[in-house]
Amino acid sequence: MRFRVVTWNIHKGIGGLDRLYRIERVAGALAELGPDIALLQEVASDLPRARHHQQLELLGAVLDMRHAVYSPQHRFSRGGYGNAVLSRWPLEALADVDLTIGTRKKRGALLARARLRLGHQARSVVVCCLHLGLAGSERGRQLEQFLASKPFRGLHRRTPVVVGGDLNDLWGTLGPRFLEPAGFRRAGRLVSTFPAWLPVRPLDGLFVRGDAVAVHATVSRSSLAESASDHLPLVVDLELVGPRR
DSSP: EEEEEEEEEEEEBBTTTTBBBBBHHHHHHHHOOOOOOEEEEEEEEOOOGGGBBHHHHHHHHHOOOOEEEEEEEESSSEEEEEEEEEESSSSEEEEEEEOOOOOSSOOOEEEEEEEEETEEEEEEEEEEEEEEEEEEHHHHHHHHHHHHHHHTTTTTTSHHHHHHHHEOTTSSOOOIIIIIIGGGSSSSSSSBBTTTTTTOOEEEEEEEETTEEEEEEEOOOHHHHHHHSSSOOEEEEEEEEEOOO
């Protein structure tokens, strides 16, 4: 049973180089990639800078991905933005784990369960969309909090789990230090995703655990992806192994 996951900080639909708001570029880039599940960060809702669009609804309609969960991390006097999961299959929201450290910028992890249906097969996969902080010490504490959270600790080691997002992982060290000791494997090699027009830092990542196995991973360098955001999307094809549940 194979399926595709994309993780992408869409920067509220604002191009990283031209600073123009063009949510259609995000939609077009995602349509080119054809994800079954998308883990998205900085998704805007009623934000004036983003023309008051409800971006999750807009993207879901364009991509025909009707199942979604959303966590508004940042709220303002009008609108805000946050983490989101889009899926072709039914989603059950599991938890929104607050990873904010002290008075620093609000951060979180959005957990959901997707019920995959391919032919006569059906499996459940837990997906986690993260957006971590800018300081190195902050990111480490945030991952420790995520791994110690009740929603995550309750998962069986064989349960297929996909963790992805904007980890702000400047040096690519968070996986070996925190996620791999917890049983996760990086999907593909370490690749740079930021800034989109000349990527030099591997800020974004995707990791799997349990019965989820990465069979192919890449970063999209299409013209749409390079212009739509200040990050590039990671694209991972996964396979579920082991007994059906």
